[in-house]
Amino acid sequence: MSAIDGLPPLRDVIATHGLDAKKALGQNFLLDLNLTQKIARAAGLLNGVTVIEVGPGPGGLTRALLALDAGSVIAIERDARCLPALAEVGAHYPGRLRVIEGDALTHGYDDGIAGPVKIVANLPYNVGTQLLVNWLTVEPWPPAYQSLTLMFQREVAERIVARPGDSAYGRLGVLAGWRTEARIVFDVPPQAFTPPPKVTSSVVHLVPRADPVACEGPVLARVTQAAFGQRRKMLRQSLKALGGEELLTKAAIDPTRRAETLSIEEFCTLARLVASWNR
Known part of the structure; x- marks a missing residue:
C-alpha cells in the first residue's frame, strides 16, 4: 500500500x-x-x-x-x-x-x-x-x-x-x-x-438491528454479568442479588436453569423486570 x-x-x-x-x-x-x-x-x-x-x-x-x-x-x-x-x-x-x-x-x-x-x-x-x-x-x-x-x-x-x-x-x-x-x-x-x-x-x-427487543442496555448488562459470573450455578443462585427465585418466577423461567440455556429474549424479560423493580 x-x-x-x-x-x-x-x-x-x-x-x-x-x-x-x-x-x-x-x-x-x-x-x-x-x-x-x-x-x-x-x-x-x-x-x-x-x-x-x-x-x-x-x-x-x-x-x-x-x-x-x-x-x-x-x-x-x-x-x-x-x-x-x-x-x-x-x-x-x-x-x-x-x-x-x-x-x-x-x-x-x-x-x-x-x-x-x-x-x-x-x-x-x-x-x-x-x-x-x-x-x-x-x-x-x-x-x-x-x-x-x-x-x-x-x-x-x-x-x-x-x-x-x-x-x-x-x-x-x-x-x-x-x-x-x-x-x-x-x-x-x-x-x-x-x-x-x-x-x-x-x-x-x-x-x-433497527428494532431490538425492548429493554435497558445497562440493566441487561447487569443481569448478564450476574448470571454468567456464576455460570455453573442455577439462576436462582446467580441472580439472587437481583431478585433470585421471585424474579425468575415472575419471568416464567425455571429457577433451576443455568445462564447458558436462556435465550436473548428471556434475558431481556429479566432486565425489564429488574428495571421496573428498581424504579
Whole structure:
C-alpha cells in the first residue's frame, strides 16, 4: 500500500518514531498493509463516511481507510508517542484526518458528526471488550454508527457471535445478539503483528438491528454479568442479588436453569423486570 499512498512502510515509521509496542496499553501493531486494507474493505463502502478509529498506533489501518476513500477519519489515540506519525498521515491527506489524544473509554468524540458514521478499529486488547459493551448499550438506539468492524482475540470474537447453547455463549453474546447482527469475517495470524500476540485474532463485523427487543442496555448488562459470573450455578443462585427465585418466577423461567440455556429474549424479560423493580 505504500505504492498507493506514497508514505513510508510501517516498519520504517515505527523505527523513525521509536514506537515500540507497550504491553500496558494493549498494543500490537499490525504492519501488513494488505491486511489493513482487508479490514478497511470489510467495513463496506467508505466514500462519504466518517470513520471513527480507536487506537490507530502508527497509522496502518488509518492509511488504509483514507486510501479507500473514507470521507474522513477521527482517530482516538492515548499514546502521545504515536501523534507525530499520525500527523504525517494527516499531512498526506489534508483535511481528512482528525486525531484526538485521549482515552476512548472516557472521551466523547461522536458529537456533531454530519453524515454516515462507521467504527473501524484494531482495538487495544485491554479495553476492546469494554468499548464494545459501551457501543452496544448506547442510547438512543439505533445508534449514530452504521456498523462496527473490530478486531479482537479469536476467543473474544467467538464469544461475541455465540448463541444460546454454544460453549462460548455468555454476556457478550447476549449483548451483541440483542442489538446487532454479528459475524466473524476473517482471522489474522499472530505473525502479522509486532510484537506477535500468543493467539489468533479475528475481525468481527456488527450491524445494528433497527428494532431490538425492548429493554435497558445497562440493566441487561447487569443481569448478564450476574448470571454468567456464576455460570455453573442455577439462576436462582446467580441472580439472587437481583431478585433470585421471585424474579425468575415472575419471568416464567425455571429457577433451576443455568445462564447458558436462556435465550436473548428471556434475558431481556429479566432486565425489564429488574428495571421496573428498581424504579
